[in-house]
Structure formats: C-alpha cells, structure tokens
Amino acid sequence: MVPRGTRRHPAMAIGGCLLGLVVVASLFAPALTIYDPLKPSFSQRLVPPWGLGGTSAHLLGTDNLGRDILSRLLYGGRISLALAMSAVAIAALVGVVVGLVASWGGAKSDAVIMRVADVQLAFPVIMLAIAIVAVVGTNPLALVGVLALSGWVLYARTIRAHVLTLKQLDYIEAAATLGASDARVILRHVLPNTVAPILVIGSSQFATMVLLESGLSFLGMGIQAPRASWGLMLAEGRDYLSNAWWLATAPGLMIALVVLGANLLGDGLRDLLDPTLRNLES
Amino acid sequence: MRTYVLRRLAQSALTLLGVSVLVFVILRVLPGDPARMLLPDGAPESAVAELNRQLGLREPFVVQYGLFLGSVARGDFGQSFQYRAPALRVVLERLPATVHLTLAAMLITIAAGVPLGIFTAVRRGTRYDVAGTIVSVIGQSLPNFWLGIMLILLFGVALRWLPTSGFASWTSLVLPAVTLAAFPTALVARLTRSSMLEILNRDYIRTGRAKGLAERSVVYRHALRNAAIPVLTVIGLQIGALLGGAVITESIFAWPGMGKLIVDAIFFRDFPVVQTVLILSATVFVVINLAVDLLYTVIDPRIRYL
Numbered sequence: 247m248v249p250r251g252t253r254r255h256p257a258m259a260i261g262g263c264l265l266g267l268v269v270v271a272s273l274f275a276p277a278l279t280i281y282d283p284l285k286p287s288f289s290q291r292l293v294p295p296w297g298l299g300g301t302s303a304h305l306l307g308t309d310n311l312g313r314d315i316l317s318r319l320l321y322g323g324r325i326s327l328a329l330a331m332s333a334v335a336i337a338a339l340v341g342v343v344v345g346l347v348a349s350w351g352g353a354k355s356d357a358v359i360m361r362v363a364d365v366q367l368a369f370p371v372i373m374l375a376i377a378i379v380a381v382v383g384t385n386p387l388a389l390v391g392v393l394a395l396s397g398w399v400l401y402a403r404t405i406r407a408h409v410l411t412l413k414q415l416d417y418i419e420a421a422a423t424l425g426a427s428d429a430r431v432i433l434r435h436v437l438p439n440t441v442a443p444i445l446v447i448g449s450s451q452f453a454t455m456v457l458l459e460s461g462l463s464f465l466g467m468g469i470q471a472p473r474a475s476w477g478l479m480l481a482e483g484r485d486y487l488s489n490a491w492w493l494a495t496a497p498g499l500m501i502a503l504v505v506l507g508a509n510l511l512g513d514g515l516r517d518l519l520d521p522t523l524r525n526l527e528s
Numbered sequence: 529m530r531t532y533v534l535r536r537l538a539q540s541a542l543t544l545l546g547v548s549v550l551v552f553v554i555l556r557v558l559p560g561d562p563a564r565m566l567l568p569d570g571a572p573e574s575a576v577a578e579l580n581r582q583l584g585l586r587e588p589f590v591v592q593y594g595l596f597l598g599s600v601a602r603g604d605f606g607q608s609f610q611y612r613a614p615a616l617r618v619v620l621e622r623l624p625a626t627v628h629l630t631l632a633a634m635l636i637t638i639a640a641g642v643p644l645g646i647f648t649a650v651r652r653g654t655r656y657d658v659a660g661t662i663v664s665v666i667g668q669s670l671p672n673f674w675l676g677i678m679l680i681l682l683f684g685v686a687l688r689w690l691p692t693s694g695f696a697s698w699t700s701l702v703l704p705a706v707t708l709a710a711f712p713t714a715l716v717a718r719l720t721r722s723s724m725l726e727i728l729n730r731d732y733i734r735t736g737r738a739k740g741l742a743e744r745s746v747v748y749r750h751a752l753r754n755a756a757i758p759v760l761t762v763i764g765l766q767i768g769a770l771l772g773g774a775v776i777t778e779s780i781f782a783w784p785g786m787g788k789l790i791v792d793a794i795f796f797r798d799f800p801v802v803q804t805v806l807i808l809s810a811t812v813f814v815v816i817n818l819a820v821d822l823l824y825t826v827i828d829p830r831i832r833y834l
Contacts, residue, residue, distance in 0.1 A: 257665075364539070365546030368810040370772025373790060374554075377802055380794040381558045381565070457671055461776055464673045465791055477673070484677060484780075488685050495681075498674030506669035513665075 258514020264507030268500070272323030281314035283321035283474045288312050292490045307492045309482065315496050322474035323500065329386060330455035333393030334448050340394065341401025342444065346432060348402065349409035356406070363399045371396040372461060379467045389468055393455050400451065404443050412436055442519035450512030453505040460501050476501050533822065540818045547810040552596050555803050557589060566799050568609045600807065606800030610793065615800035619786060619808055625695055626785030629778070630770045632705035633712070637766070641713040642759065645720020650747060652725060660717070667714030672773055676707040676780040693782035704781040708773050712766045719762055723755040757824065764820030768813040 271278060281304075290312035294300040300307050306315040348359040366374075375392045382388045412418055412435075421431050460477030462468035469475035471482070476497040483493030559565045563579040580586055584595045599605070605615040648660035683703060684692035691700045727733065728751050736746045775787035782788065786805050793801035 361539075361542055361546060364543045365550055367768070368543055368547050368813050369550070369806065370768050370775070370809055370813070372772040372775050373806060373809060376775070376791065376794055377554055377806055378558070380797070380799075380802065381554060453669070460671060461673060465776065465779060467794070480671075480674060480677065487677065487681050491681055494674070494677050498671060498677065501671045501674060502666075502669050505671065506666065509665060509669055 255514040255517060257510045261507045261510025261514060264503055265511060268323060268504050269327060272320050272327055275317065275320035275324060279314065279317035279320055281317040283313060283318045284472050286311035286313060295492050306496050309493050310486060315492065318474040318479060319496060319500050322476050322479060325469055325473065325475050326456060326459055329390055329393065329459050330452055332390045333397060333455045334452050336390065336394035337397030337451065338401050338444055338448055341398035342405050344398065345402040345405025346409060349406045349413065350428065350432065359402065363402060366399050371458065375458065375462060376465065376467050379462065384467060384470055389459065389462065393458055396458065397451055397455065400447055401444065404447060405440055408440055408443055409436055412439055446512055446516045446519060449508055449515055453508035456501060456504050529825065536818055536821055540814050543814050544811060547807060548597055548600060551803055551806050552593050555799055556592060556596065565797065566606065605804040608798055608801045610796045610798040610801065615804040618801055619789065619804045622784060622786045622789045625783060626774055626787060628701065629704055629708060629774055629783060629785055632701055633708035633770055636705060636709035637712040637716050638763065641716030642720050644717040646724055646747065646752065649721045649724035649728065664714040664717045667710050670710060672707050672711060673776045673780060675710055676777060679703050679707060695784050704777050704783050708770060708777045711773065712769065716759060716762065720755065720759050723758050724751055727751045727755045760820060764817050767816045771809045771813065
C-alpha cells in the first residue's frame with residue numbers, strides 16, 4: 247500500500263520526507279552540531295551564513311548573542327515538535343472519546359457536546375490561547391493543554407459524523423443483535439473504521455499546532471528565553487531585520503517546511519484513504 | 529423556514545451564553561485570586577477587598593457567574609486600568625481598525641482565491657493547474673508572522689515602497705492585509721477548485737454544454753453558483769480565523785486594532801480589556817455565522833425547507 251501510494255501521490259512522499267528529515271535532525275541534534283544552543287559567545291555575534299560572508303563554522307550564521315543558529319534551530323525543533331506532537335495526541339484522544347459519547351450516548355449528551363463545541367469554535371484560537379496562558383502561566387504543560395484544547399473539536403465532530411453513519415450499517419447492527427456489548431462493538435467494529443479520518447486530521451492538525459505554538463512563542467506567550475523555539479527565534483530576529491536578516495529568515499523557513507510537509511502528508515493521506523475524494527483530486 | 533430561523537437564533541443565543549461561561553471560567557475560576565489579578569500590581573488591600581465585595585468573589589461560583597452575566601448584559605465590562613476608562617469603550621475604539629484590516633483581507637481572499645480556484649479547476653491537469661496548486665499549498669504553509677516580517681524586509685527595509693507600521697494612510701493597510709489574507713486566500717482557492725471540479729462533473733453541466741451554452745455561461749452561471757455554497761461556509765468560518773490572525777498581524781505591523789490591544793493588555797495584565805475582547809470577538813463570530821447560515825436559504829432554495 248505504501249509504495250503504490252507514494253508513486254501515485256508524489257506530494258505525499260515529499261511531505262513525509264520533509265517532515266521525517268526535520269524530526270530526525272532534531273532528534274539527533276547533539277550529534278549534528280557541536281554548539282551549545284543556549285551559551286552566548288560574544289566574540290561571534292551576528293556572523294552571516296556560510297557563503298554570504300560567513301564561514302563554514304556556522305552554516306546558518308549566529309544570532310545577536312553569538313549563538314549558532316543551526317544548533318538553535320535543531321534544539322528548538324525538539325521543543326516545537328514535541329509540543330505539537332503531544333498536543334495532537336491529547337486532542338485526538340479527547341476528541342475521539344467525546345465524539346463516541348456524542349454519537350453513542352443518546353440525543354441529550356449529543357446536543358450538549360455539540361453546543362460545547364460551538365462555544366469553543368466561537369473564539370479565535372489564538373485569543374483563547376493567550377488568555378489562558380496569561381492566567382495559568384507559560385510552562386510547557388500549560389502550552390500543550392492550550393494547544394490540545396484548540397484541537398479536540400475537529401476530531402469530536404468528525405468521529406461523531408462518521409460513527410452516526412457507521413451505526414446504520416448492517417454489520418454493526420448484526421454484531422449488536424448477536425449479543426456483542428456496546429464496548430465490544432465500539433472497540434472491535436467501530437473504532438478500527440475511524441482510523442483513517444483520525445490519521446488525516448492528525449497530520450494536518452500537526453501543521454496547525456506547530457504554527458500555533460510558534461505563534462504563541464513569537465508573541466512572547468510560549469517558550470521563554472533563553473530556550474530555543476522557532477517562534478521565539480523569529481521574534482528575537484525581528485529587531486535585527488535591517489542588519490542581520492538571517493536571524494528571522496531561518497526559523498521562519500523551518501516552520502514553513504514543517505508545516506508544508508505536514509500539509510502535503512495530510513492531503514496525500516486524505517486522497518489515499520478516502521476514496522470519495524481520491525477520484526476528484528487525482 | 530421560520531422554524532429554521534428560530535432554531536438557528538436559539539442556538540446562537542445558547543452559544544453566546546456558553547461563551548460567557550467559558551470566559552468566566554478562564555478569568556474568574558482558573559486564577560486563584562481574581563480580584564488581585566483584575567487590579568493593577570501593588571493595589572492596596574482595601575481595593576482588593578472592595579473588588580472582592582463588588583464582584584461577589586466570596587460568594588459561590590453560581591452567584592458570581594450571575595453577577596458577571598448581569599454586568600456583561602449591562603455592557604459593564606469593568607475598568608481598564610491601563611487606559612483608566614471603561615474597558616468596553618477602549619475596545620470599541622480599536623474595533624474600526626480591526627474591521628478595516630479584516631475587511632481588506634477578506635476582499636483579497638475573495639478577489640484572489642475564488643478566481644484562482646476557478647482558473648485551476650477549468651484548466652485541470654495542465655501546468656497552470658499544477659502551478660496554481662503549488663502556490664496555494666505554499667500559501668497555506670507560510671506562518672503569517674514570518675510572511676509579515678519578510679514583507680517588511682522586502683518592501684519596507686530593502687525597497688522602501690510601503691510603510692511598515694501604524695495606521696497613517698491607505699498604503700499602510702497593504703502589507704498587513706496581504707499578510708493576513710495569504711492563508712485564507714490559499715484555502716479558498718483550493719476549496720473553490722475542488723468544489724468546482726465536483727460540480728463540473730455533474731450531468732446538468734454536460735447537458736448545458738451539449739445544448740451549446742457558451743463555456744463562460746456554463747462555468748459562471750451554472751457551475752459557480754452551485755460551487756459557491758461550501759466556499760461561502762468556509763469564508764464565514766474564516767472570519768474567526770481572520771480575527772485570530774489579526775492578533776499576530778496587528779502585533780507585527782503595530783496596527784492599532786483589537787488584536788494588538790489584547791496582546792498589550794495581557795502584558796499589562798489588564799484583564800478587564802482581555803475579557804471584553806474575548807467576548808466581543810466571539811459575539812462577532814457567532815453573529816456572522818448566523819448571517820451566513822441565513823444567507824444560504826437565499827442562495828440555495830433547497831435549504832429553505834429544512
């Protein structure tokens with residue numbers, strides 16, 4: 247399935263490779279760079295990238311405190327990617343459970359859950375996020391919580407709609423008639439059929455989470471200095487636009503690459519796993 | 529039709545009630561000592577005690593929520609201590625700048641996204657389609673805070689063509705509006721394309737072509753009108769995204785709107801202003817989506833009988 251998929255969906259393969267490359271590079275950051283991402287080195291301030299006036303010692307140049315930008319990107323990637331990944335996982339878990347309750351638990355709980363989802367959607371995500379972070383603080387746990395809070399609705403709504411359709415199908419009814427318990431029907435027959443939409447949403451939501459985390463850090467409400475985070479690096483680079491453009495350019499490109507990778511992967515998965523869309527988009 | 533409108537109205541009212549509950553939970557229940565949070569740093573103990581009494585913060589949460597809802601319904605959102613004025617007035621003063629920005633971005637989104645989507649759908653499979661699709665995928669992936677900074681670098685710092693901050697003349701609107709519009713434009717272009725492709729496969733389009741209608745008439749009169757419905761929904765939902773995007777865009781370009789206001793307010797810990805912006809933007813979102821839903825019944829006669 248995978249080789250055929252990659253051949254028919256080159257964009258998905260490109261997306262997966264982009265994303266995989268950044269993940270692996272961040273994971274092996276200590277092996278790939280000799281520089282400490284946090285330790286200032288004032289004799290090396292604002293060195294341009296290699297080939298643009300800099301040396302191969304600092305491939306992407308250094309920042310205003312003389313820290314190597316490449317190593318900050320790689321170490322920052324660990325934080326950004328880990329936050330986004332955990333947020334997607336929590337959002338998916340909560341959303342799937344809520345979606346199941348809504349579709350299986352009767353009309354009353356369904357109505358309540360859908361209204362709660364409406365309320366959540368009424369707020370611009372970033373406004374809700376900065377308000378919560380302002381109240382509870384900017385520790386990484388709070389960040390993951392805020393990100394996950396912004397994401398669960400999408401799963402809940404999709405799973406609900408999906409399960410409501412599944413429920414009408416003969417084999418689900420047959421399983422129930424044969425005496426299977428609700429739990430068994432859900433775990434054995436319903437959940438496996440919701441894996442496709444969960445994967446599709448998960449990979450495009452990963453892109454949204456990376457954007458949101460770096461947006462929050464950019465505004466000063468996410469990861470705090472001196473730690474490295476792509477959004478924070480971008481914010482720090484803003485003050486040096488006229489004399490050291492590379493400070494803001496590199497982290498932005500990194501975010502764009504990851505988001506592009508996750509979007510391509512998500513689109514590809516959707517085309518691959520959802521036959522109704524496959525014919526249309528290919 | 530009437531029951532549908534009434535049901536949507538009731539739903540919207542319920543959502544707004546939920547909005548007030550959520551804001552209450554964030555600003556009154558989550559912090560341990562809301563009175564201290566709602567007052568400037570270093571406020572005297574007597575002021576803390578007075579606010580505690582005034583907001584009923586020693587009462588059970590249900591009573592507190594009742595008081596909160598009552599004052600919000602009266603339009604009393606508390607005093608901004610950063611501006612020493614009623615929070616609602618402070619926010620309303622900033623509203624026009626945000627409305628200008630989001631309207632301009634929305635205009636760009638519709639004027640660029642819809643034609644790009646139609647263009648790529650009609651030329652499906654050609655290199656124009658591929659190029660258009662690549663542009664929209666990239667447009668959806670660029671972080672708007674980075675795009676904004678790059679536009680400043682190019683048009684402000686290097687070329688010196690456009691102003692990069694503040695709200696002086698219409699030229700200062702260009703960069704922030706383009707920054708804000710990039711994502712929704714790409715989204716609308718992709719959605720228009722897939723929606724058009726689906727419609728262009730329908731039988732009645734083939735019939736139209738078979739009876740010799742001009743291609744222009746097939747595309748614009750018969751296909752676009754039907755393809756517009758999902759696009760319209762997304763455009764309605766994008767209002768919320770634009771208000772959210774405005775938070776970052778306004779911060780980058782020092783645009784004096786609600787988005788920059790809420791960021792500044794959070795750094796000043798001016799929570800009366802924070803709660804006003806939250807409630808106001810959620811209300812705008814709910815009202816616009818209600819309007820979009822009701823608009824469907826005009827565009828798509830089939831919905832009338834739901």
